[in-house]
Amino acid sequence: MSEEKSLNFIEEIIEADLAAGKYQSIVTRFPPEPNGYLHMGHATSICLNFGLTKKYPGYTNLRFDDTNPVTEDTEYVDSIKEDIKWLGFEWKNELYASDYFDELYNFAITLIRKGLAYVDDSTSEEIASLKGSPTEPGTDSSYRSRSMDENLDLFERMKNGEFEDGTRTLRAKIDMAHTNMLMRDPLLYRIKHAHHHRTGDKWCIYPMYDFAHGQSDSIENITHSICTLEFIPHRELYDWLIEKLEIFPSHQYEFARRNLSYTVMSKRKLLQLVNDKHVNGWDDPRMPTISGMRRRGFTPQSIRKFCDTIGIAKRENIVDFSLLEFCLREDLNNTALRVMAVLDPVKLVITNYEDDKTEDLISENGPDEAYGTRAIPFSKELWIEREDFMEEPAKKWFRLAPGAMVRLKSAYIVRCDHFIKDENGTVIEIQCTYFPESKSGSDTSEIKVKGTIHWVSAAQAISAEVRLYDRLFKVENPSSEEGDFKDYINPDSLQIIYAFIEPSLQNATTENRYQFLRKGYFCLDKDSSSEKLVFNRTVTLKDAWAKEVKK
RNA sequence: UGGGUUAUGGUGUAAAGGCAGCACAACAGAUUUUGAUUCUGUUUGUCUAGGUUCGAAUCCUAGUAACCCAACCA
Numbered sequence: 001m002s003e004e005k006s007l008n009f010i011e012e013i014i015e016a017d018l019a020a021g022k023y024q025s026i027v028t029r030f031p032p033e034p035n036g037y038l039h040m041g042h043a044t045s046i047c048l049n050f051g052l053t054k055k056y057p058g059y060t061n062l063r064f065d066d067t068n069p070v071t072e073d074t075e076y077v078d079s080i081k082e083d084i085k086w087l088g089f090e091w092k093n094e095l096y097a098s099d100y101f102d103e104l105y106n107f108a109i110t111l112i113r114k115g116l117a118y119v120d121d122s123t124s125e126e127i128a129s130l131k132g133s134p135t136e137p138g139t140d141s142s143y144r145s146r147s148m149d150e151n152l153d154l155f156e157r158m159k160n161g162e163f164e165d166g167t168r169t170l171r172a173k174i175d176m177a178h179t180n181m182l183m184r185d186p187l188l189y190r191i192k193h194a195h196h197h198r199t200g201d202k203w204c205i206y207p208m209y210d211f212a213h214g215q216s217d218s219i220e221n222i223t224h225s226i227c228t229l230e231f232i233p234h235r236e237l238y239d240w241l242i243e244k245l246e247i248f249p250s251h252q253y254e255f256a257r258r259n260l261s262y263t264v265m266s267k268r269k270l271l272q273l274v275n276d277k278h279v280n281g282w283d284d285p286r287m288p289t290i291s292g293m294r295r296r297g298f299t300p301q302s303i304r305k306f307c308d309t310i311g312i313a314k315r316e317n318i319v320d321f322s323l324l325e326f327c328l329r330e331d332l333n334n335t336a337l338r339v340m341a342v343l344d345p346v347k348l349v350i351t352n353y354e355d356d357k358t359e360d361l362i363s364e365n366g367p368d369e370a371y372g373t374r375a376i377p378f379s380k381e382l383w384i385e386r387e388d389f390m391e392e393p394a395k396k397w398f399r400l401a402p403g404a405m406v407r408l409k410s411a412y413i414v415r416c417d418h419f420i421k422d423e424n425g426t427v428i429e430i431q432c433t434y435f436p437e438s439k440s441g442s443d444t445s446e447i448k449v450k451g452t453i454h455w456v457s458a459a460q461a462i463s464a465e466v467r468l469y470d471r472l473f474k475v476e477n478p479s480s481e482e483g484d485f486k487d488y489i490n491p492d493s494l495q496i497i498y499a500f501i502e503p504s505l506q507n508a509t510t511e512n513r514y515q516f517l518r519k520g521y522f523c524l525d526k527d528s529s530s531e532k533l534v535f536n537r538t539v540t541l542k543d544a545w546a547k548e549v550k551k
Numbered sequence: 552u553g554g555g556u557u558a559u560g561g562u563g564u565a566a567a568g569g570c571a572g573c574a575c576a577a578c579a580g581a582u583u584u585u586g587a588u589u590c591u592g593u594u595u596g597u598c599u600a601g602g603u604u605c606g607a608a609u610c611c612u613a614g615u616a617a618c619c620c621a622a623c624c625a
Contacts, residue, residue, distance in 0.1 A: 005565095006565050006566080006573095008564090008565095012567095031625095032625095033624085033625050035624090035625085065625065067624095067625080068624060068625075070624095071624075123623095124622085124623055127623080128621075128622085131621055132621070133621050134552090134553055134554065134620065134621060135552055135553045135554090136553080136621095137553095138621085166623065168623095169623055178554095179553060179554045179555085180554065180555080180620075181620055181621050182620075182621095187622095187623055189623090191623080192623080206623095208623075208624085209624070209625050210625095212625095213625080229556070229557090229618080229619070230618090230619055230620085231625090232555065232619070232620090233556095233619075233620050234620095254556085256556095256557085256618095258563090261562080267625095309563080309564085309574065309575080310563055310564075310575095311563070311564050311565085312564090313557095313563085314556070315556090315557050315558065315617095315618095316556095316558090316617065316618060317562085317563065317564095318562075318563090319562070319563055320561085320562045320563075320575065320576065322562085322575060322576060323562075323563070323575045323576080324575095325575095326574085326575055326576090329588095333587080333588060334588095338585080367588075398586065399586090407584055408584095409584060409585070410584075411584095413584095440584065441584095443584090449584085450586090451584095451586080452583090452585065452586095453585090454585075515585085515587085517585050517587085518585045518586085518587070519585090541586095541587050541588095542586090542588090543586075543587085544586045544587085545586045546586090547586095
C-alpha cells in the first residue's frame with residue numbers, strides 16, 4: 001500500500017526511459033562552478049539530482065565545472081563538499097571538468113578535422129558586432145574559411161602559448177544566421193594565461209561552458225543532465241556537439257529555479273551583500289547560503305523536506321518564506337530541547353517566599369517523555385519577560401497584571417499584588433505572592449489560571465548574548481523592484497540583546513537545538529566561548545497573541 | 552520588431568477528455584502547565600475570447616501576460 005505521490009515531469013521522463021528499456025539505471029550529476037558558496041537554489045538542485053538516484057537505480061556524480069581559472073578556487077571546492085555532505089547526500093565520484101582537458105582538446109581537433117571548427121583572429125568586439133542581434137542575422141567572420149591544416153596549426157600554437165590572451169579563439173562552424181543566437185558560431189576555446197586551481201600552468205587555453213559541460217556529461221555517461229531554464233537555448237548546441245562528436249548521448253532537461261520571498265538568490269547579488277558589508281560574510285545567519293542557514297540553526301532534514309514539498313516545474317515562482325519556516329518548525333518541534341530564557345527581563349519578587357531558600361523544581365526536557373527531565377533552581381527573586389506584565393491589561397490578556405494570577409512554568413501559581421516604577425515610569429519590579437499548594441506536579445490548590453509564563457531564578461541565571469534575526473529584505477521580491485535591490489534591505493534584520501538564561505545552558509552544545517520556551521528556537525553560535533555564550537534565534541514560535549494584538 | 556519557455560486559490564504543486572486535489576498562508580473553534588504543539592472546520596483558483604465534445608484545466612483557433620537569448624561567465 002504505497003501512498004500515491006504524483007511524479008514531477010523529470011520523474012515521468014525517467015520512468016518512461018526506464019520502462020522503454022532505454023536505460024537500466026540512471027546517472028545524474030550536480031555540477032557547481034567552484035567560484036562561490038552554495039545557496040538555497042543549489043539545495044533544490046542537489047535534492048533533485050541526488051533524490052532521483054535514491055528513488056531510481058543509479059548514482060550521482062559531483063562534478064566541479066572548473067573551466068574558468070580566474071574565478072575559481074579550492075576554498076570553494078571544500079565548502080561545496082562540506083555543504084552537500086551536511087545536507088545528507090553522498091556522491092559516487094568526485095570529478096572535475098578539468099580532469100577532461102586533454103580529452104576536450106582532442107574533441108576540438110576532431111571538430112577541426114571534420115571542418116566544423118575554425119580559429120578566429122577577430123577581437124571580442126569584432127565577434128560581437130558580427131553576431132547580429134535576435135532580430136537580425138549575423139555575418140560570417142573573414143577567418144571562417146581557413147583551411148583545416150591552418151586551423152590545426154593555429155589551434156596547436158594557441159595551446160602552446162604562442163599567442164596573447166584574447167587574440168584568437170576556436171569557434172564551431174554552424175550558422176551565423178541561426179535564429180538561436182547560441183548557434184551563431186559559438187566560441188569553444190579561449191586563451192587565458194592563468195593559473196588553474198588544479199591543472200596549474202599546464203594549460204593556457206580553456207574550453208567554454210558549452211564545450212565542457214555536455215562533453216563532461218557524455219564522458220561520465222550522464223543519462224539525465226538537469227539544469228535551469230536559462231540553459232534551454234544551450235540544448236540545441238549541447239545536442240549538436242554530441243552528435244558531431246559521436247559520443248555518448250546525454251540529454252539535457254530544464255526546470256525553473258526556485259525563488260524564495262524576502263531574499264535574493266544569485267551568487268552575484270549575494271557577493272555584493274558580503275563585499276558591501278551588509279552581512280558579516282557568506283555564513284551570516286541571514287544569508288540564504290547553506291552555510292548561513294546551517295549557522296542560523298536550520299536542520300538538513302528541514303531543508304530536504306522543503307525542497308521535496310515545493311517540487312519541481314517549469315514555471316516562474318516565488319515560494320513563500322513561511323513554507324520554509326513551517327518545515328523548519330516541524331522538525332525543530334520534534335527535536336529541540338525545552339529550556340527557559342528571559343530575553344527582556346524585569347524583576348519579579350515573591351514576597352511570601354523565604355529569603356535565602358532555593359528549591360529544585362523538575363521540568364521536562366523535550367517534546368515527549370523520552371527526553372527526560374531536569375532540575376531548575378527556583379527562589380524568591382526571578383526574572384520574567386517584560387512583555388508578560390501589563391499595568392492595564394488588554395482584553396483577553398492571560399498574563400500578569402495587578403491582581404491577576406499566572407502559573408510560573410513548572411513552578412507555582414503567583415498573584416501580582418504590587419509593582420514598582422522608576423522615575424521614568426518604567427516598571428522595575430513586580431511583587432507577587434505564591435501559593436505553596438499549587439506546586440507543579442502536586443497541585444492541590446484548585447486555582448485555575450489561563451496563562452503560564454517562563455522565568456529564570458535571578459541568583460542562578462547566566463547571561464548570554466542573543467542574536468535575533470529578521471528577514472533580510474523589506475519586500476517580497478527585491479530583484480523585481482525599481483532601482484537597486486540593496487535599497488530594499490531591512491535595516492533591522494539583526495538585533496543583539498543580552499538575556500538571562502537558565503543555568504543548565506552553561507553546557508549547551510552546537511549539536512543540540514533549543515526551544516526557549518514561548519520565545520522560539522535557538523542554537524549556540526560558533527562565536528561562543530566558555531566565558532560568553534552566544535545564541536542565534538533560528539525562528540520564532542508561531543504567536544497567536546501577536547496576531548490578536550494586531551487586530 | 553526574431554526565436555524560445557511558461558500560464559491552475561495569496562504562495563508552491565497535482566489532476567495524461569470524466570468529482571479541480573494536496574501542502575503552506577489566512578480565518579474560526581476544541582484541547583493545552585509553551586497564546587507553541589495537536590485536533591476539527593471555513594474561505595479562496597483553471598490568463599482572455601471563441602470552438603470541438605454528452606463532458607475541457609487538459610484538444611483546436613485567435614489573442615494577452617511574464618520570463619529567457621546578442622559575456623573570450625557558468
